[in-house]
Amino acid sequence: MATVQVSEAEKVYILHGIRDDLRVDGRGCEDYRHMEIETDVVSNTDGSAKVTLGHTAVLVGIKAEIGKPRPTVPNEGYLEFFVDCSANATPEFEGRGGEGLGTELSNTLYKVFNNKHSVDLKSLSICAGEHCWVLYVDVLLLQCDGNLYDAISVAIKAALFNTKIPRVHISTDEEGGKEIELSDDPYDCMRLNVENVPCIVTLCKVGHRHVVDATLQEKACSVASLIISVTHKGTVTCTRKVGGGSLDPESIFEMTEAGKRVGKALHAPLMKLLQQEERLGKKKQKVGFLG
Amino acid sequence: MAGLELLSDQGYRLDGRKATELRKVQARMGVFAQADGSAYLEQGNTKALAVVYGPHEMRGSRGRTLHDRALINCQYSMATFSTAERKRRPHGDRKSTEMSLHLKQTFEAAVMTQLYPRSQIDIYVKILQSDGGNYSTCVNAATLAVIDAGIPMRDYVCACTVGFVDETPLADLCYAEESGGVSSLALALLPRGGQIALLQMDARLHQDHLETLIEAAMTACKGVSKVLDEVVRQHLQEGSVLTGE
Numbered sequence: 001m002a003t004v005q006v007s008e009a010e011k012v013y014i015l016h017g018i019r020d021d022l023r024v025d026g027r028g029c030e031d032y033r034h035m036e037i038e039t040d041v042v043s044n045t046d047g048s049a050k051v052t053l054g055h056t057a058v059l060v061g062i063k064a065e066i067g068k069p070r071p072t073v074p075n076e077g078y079l080e081f082f083v084d085c086s087a088n089a090t091p092e093f094e095g096r097g098g099e100g101l102g103t104e105l106s107n108t109l110y111k112v113f114n115n116k117h118s119v120d121l122k123s124l125s126i127c128a129g130e131h132c133w134v135l136y137v138d139v140l141l142l143q144c145d146g147n148l149y150d151a152i153s154v155a156i157k158a159a160l161f162n163t164k165i166p167r168v169h170i171s172t173d174e175e176g177g178k179e180i181e182l183s184d185d186p187y188d189c190m191r192l193n194v195e196n197v198p199c200i201v202t203l204c205k206v207g208h209r210h211v212v213d214a215t216l217q218e219k220a221c222s223v224a225s226l227i228i229s230v231t232h233k234g235t236v237t238c239t240r241k242v243g244g245g246s247l248d249p250e251s252i253f254e255m256t257e258a259g260k261r262v263g264k265a266l267h268a269p270l271m272k273l274l275q276q277e278e279r280l281g282k283k284k285q286k287v288g289f290l291g
Numbered sequence: 292m293a294g295l296e297l298l299s300d301q302g303y304r305l306d307g308r309k310a311t312e313l314r315k316v317q318a319r320m321g322v323f324a325q326a327d328g329s330a331y332l333e334q335g336n337t338k339a340l341a342v343v344y345g346p347h348e349m350r351g352s353r354g355r356t357l358h359d360r361a362l363i364n365c366q367y368s369m370a371t372f373s374t375a376e377r378k379r380r381p382h383g384d385r386k387s388t389e390m391s392l393h394l395k396q397t398f399e400a401a402v403m404t405q406l407y408p409r410s411q412i413d414i415y416v417k418i419l420q421s422d423g424g425n426y427s428t429c430v431n432a433a434t435l436a437v438i439d440a441g442i443p444m445r446d447y448v449c450a451c452t453v454g455f456v457d458e459t460p461l462a463d464l465c466y467a468e469e470s471g472g473v474s475s476l477a478l479a480l481l482p483r484g485g486q487i488a489l490l491q492m493d494a495r496l497h498q499d500h501l502e503t504l505i506e507a508a509m510t511a512c513k514g515v516s517k518v519l520d521e522v523v524r525q526h527l528q529e530g531s532v533l534t535g536e
Contacts, residue, residue: 043336044420045372055325059419061372084381087366087415088326088342091350094366094415096383138371140417142340143323289331289340290319 006220039162047163051155055145060155067134077124077132089144112229153200164189198229230263328440332432336422341432343440345412361407365394369418400488423466446481451511460507478508482516
C-alpha cells in the first residue's frame with residue numbers, strides 16, 4: 001500500500017483529534033470524504049464507472065463474455081475480479097510491485113460476492129451446463145489515498161448498474177447443435193439488479209475510537225482495521241480484519257455495528273444518484289477525466 | 292485489396308475523415324494531485340493517461356545511476372478492458388516492454404536530462420481505451436505530463452501514426468485501418484527543429500514512397516503540436532487566474 005511517513009507528534013495530534021470526534025480535515029468519525037461517481041466512462045466495455053473519493057481514484061470496467069459455467073453450478077453465470085494497481089498511483093507499483101496488493105484486493109472481492117444474493121447469477125445463464133455469461137470486473141487503481149475497499153465497492157456497484165448485457169437468442173440448427181446469436185440492437189440489452197450488491201466499509205481503529213474512510217495519515221496511526229461488506233438491508237456478507245495490530249472482541253462488535261449503520265446509509269443515496277444519472281440519458285454530459 | 296475499403300473513391304476513410312485529417316484531440320493537464328505531473332489525452336477513441344514522478348533519487352538498483360544526467364524510466368501498460376477482446380495481463384508482455392523502451396528512447400531525446408544528474412524521472416502511461424495509434428497517444432499524453440511536472444524539455448514531443456494506402460498517406464490511423472494490413476509508420480517529432488526522435492515501421496513499403504510518408508507524418512505531428520500548445524497555454528492561464536496573477 002502506498003504509505004506516508006507520519007512523525008510522532010503528528011500521530012499524537014491525529015489521535016487526540018479523533019478522540020474528540022474531530023479529524024484533521026474537519027470531518028466527524030463516521031463521515032466520508034467528497035465522493036464523485038460517473039458511469040459509462042469507457043465505451044469499449046459493457047459497463048464502467050469512475051469513482052473519486054478524496055484523492056483516491058478508481059476506474060472499473062466490466063466486460064461480459066460467453067463462457068462455460070462452473071461444473072458445480074451449471075445454471076449460473078459467474079463474476080471474475082481483477083484488480084490492477086497501476087504505477088500511476090505510486091512508483092512502488094511499477095512492474096510487479098502492485099501485484100501483492102492487487103491479489104489481496106481481488107481475493108477480498110471474491111469473498112464479498114461469494115453468496116447467492118449479491119448478484120442474481122441465474123440471470124446470467126444462457127444454456128444450462130453449456131453457456132453462460134461471465135462478467136469480468138476489472139478494477140484499475142489510479143490514485144491511492146487510503147480507503148481503497150470502499151471506493152472499489154462503490155465503483156463496482158455503479159459499474160454493475162451501468163452494465164448492459166446484450167440479449168441472446170438461441171436457435172437450433174439442422175444437426176441439433178445450438179447456435180447463439182447476439183442481438184445487434186445496442187438498446188436490446190439486459191440490465192442487472194444491483195439492489196443487493198454490498199458496499200464495503202473500512203473502519204480503522206485509531207486509539208480507542210474507530211474512523212470511517214481513513215486517509216493515509218490516519219491509517220499510519222491506526223493499529224488495525226475491520227472491513228465489512230454491508231447490503232442495503234444491513235446484512236453483512238463478509239468481515240475481515242486487516243492490519244498488524246490486535247483488536248479486542250468488544251471493539252470488533254462496536255465496529256461491526258458502526259459499519260452496518262454507515263454501510264446501510266450509503267446505499268440509498270447511491271442508488272438515487274445512479275438512477276438520476278441514468279434518467280439524463282442522452283443529455284448527460286460526458287466528463288470523464290476532462291472535467 | 293484491403294485498400295479498397297480503407298479509402299473510398301471520393302477520398303473518405305472508414306470513419307469519414309479525409310486522408311490528411313487527424314482525429315479530435317482533447318486533453319487535460321494536472322488530472323491527479325498526488326503525482327508530480329499528470330495528463331489525460333484523447334485522440335478520437337483512444338484514451339491515454341500519463342503520470343510523471345520525478346526527478347527524484349534513484350529507486351531500486353543504484354548501479355544504474357548515471358553520473359552526468361537523469362535516468363528516464365518508462366512503463367507502458369494497457370487497462371485490461373481497453374481492447375475489444377479483454378487483455379489478460381496489463382503489462383509485462385513483449386509488446387508492452389517494447390513500447391516502454393520506445394517511450395524511453397523518445398523522451399531521452401527531448402528531456403534535458405543533463406540538468407538532473409544522478410536522479411530518476413519516471414513516466415508511466417496507461418491506455419484506458421485502445422482504438423489505434425496507441426504509441427502516438429502515449430507520447431502526446433506523456434509530453435503534457437512532463438510539462439505539467441515542470442521538467443524542462445527541448446521542445447514538445449508529438450507523435451503520429453501514418454499509413455500508406457492507394458498511393459496516399461493516411462494520417463492518424465484508427466484500429467480498423469491499422470489491422471487492415473496497411474503499412475504503418477510511427478513517428479515522434481520535435482516540431483520546432485524538425486528533429487525526429489523515433490521512427491518505426493514494420494511493414495513492406497516501396498522505397499520511393501518512404502519520403503512522402505515521412506513528410507505526411509511530420510505535417511501531422513506539427514498539427515498535433517499546435518493542439519498541445521493550446522492545451523498548455525490554457526492550463527497555465529487557468530492556473531494563473533486561480534492564483535490571482
